Amino acid sequence: MQVTMRIRRFNPEKDKKPYWGEYTLDNVEPNDRVLELLHRVKWEQDGTLSFRRSCAHGVCGSDGMRINGVNRLACKVLVNALGEGDHVKIQVEPMLGLQVLKDLIVDMEPFFEHYRSVMPYFVNNDPVPADGRERLQSAAARARFDDTTKCILCACCTTSCPSFWADGKYVGPAAIVQAHRFIFDDRDQAADERLKIMREPDGVWRCRTIFNCTSACPRDIEVTRAIGEVKMAIRRGGRGAIQETEGTEEAGGEG
Amino acid sequence: MQTHQYEALIVGGGGAGLMAALYASRGARTAVISKLYPTRSHTGTAQGGIGAALGNLEEDRPEWHAFDTVKGGDYLTDQDAALVLAEGAIEAVIELEHLGLPFDRTPEGRISQRRFGGHTSNFGGKPVRRACHSADRTGHMILQTLYQQCIKNNVTFFDEYHVVDLIRNGDAVVGVVAVNIDSGELHVFHSKAVLFATGGWGRVWEVTSNAHTLTGDGNVITYRRGVPMQDMEFFQFHPTGIYKMGILITEGVRGEGGVLLNDRGERFMEHYAPSIKDLASRDVVSRAIFLELRAGRGIKGQNYVHLDVTPETVNRYLAEAGESRRITGEYIESKLPDILDFCRTYLGVDPVKEPMPIQPTAHYGMGGIPTDLDGRAVIDAQRTPLPGLYAAGECACVSVHGANRLGTNSLTDLIVFGLRSGKHMAQYCQGTDFTPLPSNPAGEIEAELERIRHASGTRKPYELRAEMQKVMMQQVSVFRTAEGMQEAVNTIQRLQDEYRNNLVIDDHGQRFNSDLLEAWELGCLLDIAQVTTASALAREESRGAHSREDFPKRDDEQWMVHTLAYRTADGGVELNHDKPVDLSLAAKDERFKPKERVY
Ligand SMILES: Cc1cc2nc3c(=O)[nH]c(=O)nc-3n(C[C@H](O)[C@H](O)[C@H](O)COP(=O)(O)OP(=O)(O)OC[C@H]3O[C@@H](n4cnc5c(N)ncnc54)[C@H](O)[C@@H]3O)c2cc1C
Ligand code: FES
Numbered sequence: 001m002q003v004t005m006r007i008r009r010f011n012p013e014k015d016k017k018p019y020w021g022e023y024t025l026d027n028v029e030p031n032d033r034v035l036e037l038l039h040r041v042k043w044e045q046d047g048t049l050s051f052r053r054s055c056a057h058g059v060c061g062s063d064g065m066r067i068n069g070v071n072r073l074a075c076k077v078l079v080n081a082l083g084e085g086d087h088v089k090i091q092v093e094p095m096l097g098l099q100v101l102k103d104l105i106v107d108m109e110p111f112f113e114h115y116r117s118v119m120p121y122f123v124n125n126d127p128v129p130a131d132g133r134e135r136l137q138s139a140a141a142r143a144r145f146d147d148t149t150k151c152i153l154c155a156c157c158t159t160s161c162p163s164f165w166a167d168g169k170y171v172g173p174a175a176i177v178q179a180h181r182f183i184f185d186d187r188d189q190a191a192d193e194r195l196k197i198m199r200e201p202d203g204v205w206r207c208r209t210i211f212n213c214t215s216a217c218p219r220d221i222e223v224t225r226a227i228g229e230v231k232m233a234i235r236r237g238g239r240g241a242i243q244e245t246e247g248t249e250e251a252g253g254e255g
Numbered sequence: 256m257q258t259h260q261y262e263a264l265i266v267g268g269g270g271a272g273l274m275a276a277l278y279a280s281r282g283a284r285t286a287v288i289s290k291l292y293p294t295r296s297h298t299g300t301a302q303g304g305i306g307a308a309l310g311n312l313e314e315d316r317p318e319w320h321a322f323d324t325v326k327g328g329d330y331l332t333d334q335d336a337a338l339v340l341a342e343g344a345i346e347a348v349i350e351l352e353h354l355g356l357p358f359d360r361t362p363e364g365r366i367s368q369r370r371f372g373g374h375t376s377n378f379g380g381k382p383v384r385r386a387c388h389s390a391d392r393t394g395h396m397i398l399q400t401l402y403q404q405c406i407k408n409n410v411t412f413f414d415e416y417h418v419v420d421l422i423r424n425g426d427a428v429v430g431v432v433a434v435n436i437d438s439g440e441l442h443v444f445h446s447k448a449v450l451f452a453t454g455g456w457g458r459v460w461e462v463t464s465n466a467h468t469l470t471g472d473g474n475v476i477t478y479r480r481g482v483p484m485q486d487m488e489f490f491q492f493h494p495t496g497i498y499k500m501g502i503l504i505t506e507g508v509r510g511e512g513g514v515l516l517n518d519r520g521e522r523f524m525e526h527y528a529p530s531i532k533d534l535a536s537r538d539v540v541s542r543a544i545f546l547e548l549r550a551g552r553g554i555k556g557q558n559y560v561h562l563d564v565t566p567e568t569v570n571r572y573l574a575e576a577g578e579s580r581r582i583t584g585e586y587i588e589s590k591l592p593d594i595l596d597f598c599r600t601y602l603g604v605d606p607v608k609e610p611m612p613i614q615p616t617a618h619y620g621m622g623g624i625p626t627d628l629d630g631r632a633v634i635d636a637q638r639t640p641l642p643g644l645y646a647a648g649e650c651a652c653v654s655v656h657g658a659n660r661l662g663t664n665s666l667t668d669l670i671v672f673g674l675r676s677g678k679h680m681a682q683y684c685q686g687t688d689f690t691p692l693p694s695n696p697a698g699e700i701e702a703e704l705e706r707i708r709h710a711s712g713t714r715k716p717y718e719l720r721a722e723m724q725k726v727m728m729q730q731v732s733v734f735r736t737a738e739g740m741q742e743a744v745n746t747i748q749r750l751q752d753e754y755r756n757n758l759v760i761d762d763h764g765q766r767f768n769s770d771l772l773e774a775w776e777l778g779c780l781l782d783i784a785q786v787t788t789a790s791a792l793a794r795e796e797s798r799g800a801h802s803r804e805d806f807p808k809r810d811d812e813q814w815m816v817h818t819l820a821y822r823t824a825d826g827g828v829e830l831n832h833d834k835p836v837d838l839s840l841a842a843k844d845e846r847f848k849p850k851e852r853v854y
Contacts, residue, residue, distance in 0.1 A: 013764045043717035047761030047770035054466040057502045060295040102767040121403035122355020134352040136364035149357050153294050
């Protein structure tokens with residue numbers, strides 16, 4: 001089939017403002033990845049086209065971008081998901097809410113700054129077990145935070161969030177997901193400190209439960225639910241026992 | 256030009272680089288330089304597990320792990336290194352758990368373990384549960400955990416800085432030159448010690464499990480500055496890549512009971528490895544698949560076979576083997592969620608209900624920058640260290656993997672030797688002063704980058720790359736002959752010539768010039784292809800992943816030696832075969848003596 005790629009272009013060394021470039025590709029297979037099409041444009045037609053990528057199978061988080069208006073990883077969307085027939089049009093733009101540096105590349109620094117602000121690391125100051133072995137954890141306790149361990153920091157969620165677009169000071173869903181991963185790990189001892197950070201004005205209460213993040217997540221993390229659980233833990237004053245928090249209650253119900 | 260000064264520099268933010276950084280930064284002013292944001296390193300794609308003889312589910316011992324490593328490496332493994340790996344693995348995995356890594360758990364709350372190819376109990380007996388795992392995202396968890404700990408410990412990062420040269424002053428190693436990818440400017444990093452942890456080079460081949468960014472930079476940067484590459488003829492083809500795409504399907508699938516089937520529905524591994532069948536070493540399984548395909552037994556006559564993990568099939572074979580264990584669809588969903596996702600996304604195939612189409616895929620470089628047990632680069636057959644230069648992870652060759660790496664042993668290698676080299680670097684920096692930089696330290700590489708930026712030939716990098724990948728796939732992959740490899744030698748030489756004299760790129764700008772950096776990476780890939788082919792052509796025997804149809808037997812008389820490849824002044828390759836394999840375990844224990852390898 002034939003595909004027309006409409007790509008948002010911007011070269012800071014030449015262009016005053018962004019513009020749309022159009023590129024036609026023949027002999028596209030329905031199960032080609034959008035990333036492969038971007039490579040074909042770059043390699044066969046215009047080597048100046050710039051985008052990030054690495055693994056090409058949806059696990060490194062490099063190539064988050066807006067494809068037909070929705071945030072996705074270019075390597076995880078196939079052409080057949082975007083259209084059928086002899087001719088398909090695909091529109092590609094950089095993620096919103098972060099400054100565009102060149103073409104599809106945005107400045108990730110503010111994103112990583114939010115990430116770093118939530119203590120995204122394991123804290124346990126007790127001496128390690130005397131037998132020199134692992135700390136024990138039940139399978140149920142491990143399952144409690146499984147969903148949020150899957151995050152690859154691609155920023156698809158945060159840059160699809162209207163609250164983040166409105167004010168980039170909001171930590172954003174990805175950082176909350178990271179906080180969740182540790183708050184609900186029963187081996188960790190810094191849940192209270194993280195909940196304090198989450199309670200701050202740019203923390204979790206900025207979430208308006210719009211669910212864009214959940215639909216954007218290429219790893220199928222239930223982001224809005226995780227945010228809801230963090231809100232609940234704040235109200236409750238702690239992460240609570242494992243079984244108690246298992247129910248969804250009103251995930252993200254507030255505000 | 257900006258100049259920075261750190262005592263220790265770590266090039267690469269994958270598992271090996273981050274582990275080394277955690278340890279180096281405890282004793283030396285350290286910076287990590289990485290062309291990718293560290294969490295995007297390829298370590299994050301590792302699926303199946305990390306090997307350590309914890310014995311959480313059944314009896315296991317480090318000596319057994321060392322034995323499997325030596326045998327898996329077809330006796331080219333340095334035995335002292337195998338023992339350090341196996342013993343260090345236990346401590347290393349426990350340390351990862353203490354750092355917060357969310358391993359799957361046994362009913363007792365311990366780290367859960369599964370079977371993996373080539374890992375056995377009691378010196379080659381039954382398959383043993385040794386692979387510690389977190390679903391099929393073990394590498395992701397390792398990478399995230401280490402990065403998190405680096406954040407916690409305030410490690411300094413230069414993200415999206417692409418290292419392009421090693422700076423030497425006389426014999427000393429004094430730093431690196433890197434391109435700030437965003438601005439396009441060159442930065443000089445002055446240091447007492449440099450560690451390369453730049454990962455693999457699977458992009459030399461057409462079908463690969465490796466990321467686009469795995470282009471062997473560290474190996475080539477050091478090679479061009481006088482350091483040899485070791486054992487480059489040994490490159491592993493993983494048996495189970497998704498047909499045509501090369502995306503990896505972890506061996507964990509077979510560990511959970513999945514089987515390989517040909518067009519007749521036969522479980523063909525029963526013929527090639529009667530005792531452990533589908534869980535034989537990777538080289539053995541990849542060859543078996545190639546032979547099945549060659550005999551016309553690919554599915555519907557095509558170039559692939561089936562990997563079947565449907566509960567129906569798995570349970571049938573479990574019953575046949577007299578095992579009481581049975582699996583369900585739900586169990587597969589919980590143990591292999593990412594694999595299911597890949598197949599559903601890219602193939603529209605649901606592995607719980609139907610088999611997956613697979614073919615061998617270029618996966619892992621056993622060779623690399625030769626090092627000693629502390630990660631110090633060694634530059635000759637006498638193992639003389641080059642002070643201040645270190646390597647760890649896939650770009651290094653200790654050599655624990657010998658002629659063929661066992662599954663789960665790379666992650667172990669990253670952690671064990673990342674840790675050891677980080678520690679050693681910190682010590683080294685404390686006892687050493689800075690050697691001054693030479694004058695104009697970035698001059699040569701700047702000239703080369705400008706040459707590429709403004710090259711006005713006719714061949715685009717992707718054309719040259721595609722030609723290289725094709726000839727390497729056809730002539731220097733699972734099976735090799737002198738004739739085929741000679742063709743590869745000629746093609747690579749022509750491509751290198753075109754790269755120097757007839758290249759052209761489109762982007763002449765400074766900022767995020769990935770056109771330029773991809774072209775520079777192509778130069779690395781071509782050098783690796785050249786060294787790999789030269790090393791493979793010279794080794795006239797078959798061992799591990801290096802399988803010569805014209806020399807089908809292993810030849811221990813002549814070839815119990817490592818290959819060292821040096822760059823000559825005119826860009827050729829000079830080979831040295833004087834470095835013997837370490838056989839220190841065999842000297843004390845008969846069982847480690849080289850013998851025929853059967854599974
Ligand atoms: C799909 C897949 C599955 C795997 N599964 C397993 C498994 O289950 N168990 C196992 O043991 N092994 C597995 N492996 C192998 C293992 O994952 C890798 O060998 C290992 O992760 C390599 O780690 P590393 O730290 O050496 O390099 P990488 O993680 O590849 O990191 C390389 C780093 O170097 C940086 N870099 C590279 N070049 C430059 C440059 N020029 N300048 C600056 N920075 C640079 C990159 O940015 C990156 O940070 C798997 C491999 C693949 C491909
Ligand atoms: S390139 Fe890694 S997620 Fe797409």
